[in-house]
Amino acid sequence: MVTIGNRIFTKFERPDPKVVEMFRGLPSSNINDEMNRLFCMHDYIRLMNPACSRPLLGTAITVKAPIGDNLFFHQALDMAQPGDIIVVDGASGCNRSLAGEIMLRFATKKGLAGVVVDGCLRDLDGIEKLDMPIYAKGITPQGPFKFGPGEVNTPIACGGQVVFPGDILVGDPDGIVVIRRQDAEVVAQAAIKKKASEDKTFELMEADLAAYAAKHKATTEKRFTSAGGEVPQFGSYTELYKL
Ligand SMILES: O=C([O-])CC(=O)C(=O)O
Numbered sequence: 001m002v003t004i005g006n007r008i009f010t011k012f013e014r015p016d017p018k019v020v021e022m023f024r025g026l027p028s029s030n031i032n033d034e035m036n037r038l039f040c041m042h043d044y045i046r047l048m049n050p051a052c053s054r055p056l057l058g059t060a061i062t063v064k065a066p067i068g069d070n071l072f073f074h075q076a077l078d079m080a081q082p083g084d085i086i087v088v089d090g091a092s093g094c095n096r097s098l099a100g101e102i103m104l105r106f107a108t109k110k111g112l113a114g115v116v117v118d119g120c121l122r123d124l125d126g127i128e129k130l131d132m133p134i135y136a137k138g139i140t141p142q143g144p145f146k147f148g149p150g151e152v153n154t155p156i157a158c159g160g161q162v163v164f165p166g167d168i169l170v171g172d173p174d175g176i177v178v179i180r181r182q183d184a185e186v187v188a189q190a191a192i193k194k195k196a197s198e199d200k201t202f203e204l205m206e207a208d209l210a211a212y213a214a215k216h217k218a219t220t221e222k223r224f225t226s227a228g229g230e231v232p233q234f235g236s237y238t239e240l241y242k243l
Pocket residue numbers: 070098099100101102103104122123143144
């Protein structure tokens with residue numbers, strides 16, 4: 001048999017930490033809007049410890065795990081550096097957990113920026129107390145096997161997104177967005193502008209509701225008419241159908 005599917009890659013390029021920092025404080029939604037709204041993980045990847053004081057922001061180190069087996073996840077935990085996020089493709093399996101409080105507490109103590117698992121975890125009571133963002137599909141007390149095979153630091157699928165080692169992940173209570181290292185600077189700049197524009201919208205709404213309402217109406221009308229049509233406005237549904 002060839003080694004494909006049973007490999008640990010020790011080297012990959014991490015983004016410049018200054019570029020990672022550009023994303024701090026930016027909502028996942030604003031970032032994804034600036035990438036044509038296509039790079040968020042599925043909603044089933046949920047934040048398991050909402051009391052955590054910091055949002056998810058860091059660099060992906062990836063694991064491809066067979067359903068219900070976490071040997072390569074343990075390996076990634078040994079390899080991960082402060083600021084890394086371990087991102088696990090557990091093939092969405094939820095019959096067994098892929099980590100529990102011991103692994104996740106160790107990850108927290110190592111200074112990792114987070115853990116994201118497309119699969120299940122266990123020990124929710126303990127996880128909820130950890131101050132490192134932890135995302136997963138669900139919880140089951142049934143533990144994992146530790147036989148492999150698996151891969152570390154290859155492109156994986158997690159929550160419906162391809163994740164490369166070295167990608168930047170940003171997560172908040174909404175969910176997680178994935179940004180390629182090579183795209184990061186230009187995306188961060190655009191998302192910073194987007195957030196500033198949304199902040200102005202909130203300011204206007206608070207200061208002058210009538211002005212905001214007029215602006216909203218004009219924008220909505222423009223959306224209809226710029227597509228070449230008109231606002232398809234009718235009177236009463238029941239009158240039209242003589243109900
Ligand atoms: O069995 C394992 O490898 C995972 C586990 O329960 C833990 O991290 O607490």
